[in-house]
Amino acid sequence: MPELPEVEVVRRGLESWVAGREIASAEVLHPRAVRRNTGTLADLLVGRTVVSAERRGKYLWLPLREGDSPVEDALMAHLGMSGQLLMVEPKEPEEKHLRVRIGFTDGGPELRFVDQRTFGHLLVSPLAVRPSRDVPEPIAHIAPDPFEESFDDAEFTIRIRRRQTGVKRALLDQSLISGVGNIYADEALWRAKLHWARPTETLTGKKVAELLTAARGVMTEALGEGGTSFDRLYVNVNGESGYFDRSLAVYGRRDEPCPRCGTPIRRDAFMNRSSYSCPKCQPRPRNGRW
Incomplete structure (x- = not known):
């Protein structure tokens, strides 16, 4: 399973590719990849803008903004044993184990979630109110990692x-x-x-x-x-x-x-x-x- 360095490498790559881009589409090719969501992924994502890419421990997430509204939730990713987040030109062939495809209004590289074993997942989640609004609710109980300023x-x-x-x-x-x-x-x-x-x-x-x-x-x-x-x-x-x-x-x-x-x-x-x-x-x- 990817640990902190591997997830941080992915986070840095994501931030350089998706920050500031508006989501135009979200296609789910395997329901297990979005099994914890309460609505369709397209309804939850389309029309929203990715603010940045963040990480705590082995989890990463993309804070989302709708118009000028405050950021209140995020697209969280847990890679599991074999999950991959790839930036790929829309015209490129599908990967063998492609589970989710997210496109952007600028028509540039799309975000693809590939997962051979389907242990990972994507989840649109509210940001936790306590102890702060810095992390999604499902991981609010997880301790800071040793590179965070809040680690004591x-x-x-x-x-x-x-x-x-x-x-x-x-x-x-x-x-x-x-x-x-x-x-x-x-x-x-x-x-x-x-x-x-x-x-x-x-x-x-x-x-x-x-x-x-x-x-x-x-x-x-x-x-x-x-x-x-x-x-x-x-x-x-x-x-x-x-x-x-x-x-x-x-x-x-x-x-x-x-x-x-x-x-x-x-x-x-x-x-x-x-x-x-x-x-x-x-x-x-x-x-x-x-």
Whole structure:
């Protein structure tokens, strides 16, 4: 599933293509892609102007304006496992798994939602009243991501040390910190020299700061390389893959040498997924807690 860097790459591409453009049409080719909407997508979108492209964690949305009215709702997108938002000239052939097509009054490139597995979706949603009108209602409960101005490092330190769980479980908890998924959790933990099962209540404030620095660092580097693409399911709005998979230190590197010490990377089962770590740089907790 795309994580923060991949979604941010898409957001930046979308903003450069759709901000300020008025929607002329919305065609749904698969109902599951708009399953949560309360009306037809065309009725909800046509005649409205896209203001910008925004993101929190793994979610992105396009605030919508009708005439001179205040912005009160947005077209929200969750990419799921295989969703893609592509900007394509209207005359170009349809993609195999095209689910939604949105056209604009200027006749320029249209926005296409492609999703092989149909786990993702598009939803026109009101913006949340509380705690602010910055995000759509369905994701108002999600914590800020570590790149947002509203993310409070000190508050995060307090909350993660209270969790009494493994540190990787805490990093994946979207009510605590959003945008970090399996890939970047493993990479951040490797950089911070923390085992994924380290009890959160044993973390010092200094170690939490190192972990946040590591998470921001690895995701910034990934963003600079267009994100991580293991296959063609993740691409940017121009259909191009990211290249950060070549720079991963531990994720997916089972039995390969640790870039820091040369010890073979270990793979452990974790929450129906995998965790990758260096047995030497990231020793297991000794108190038996998992």
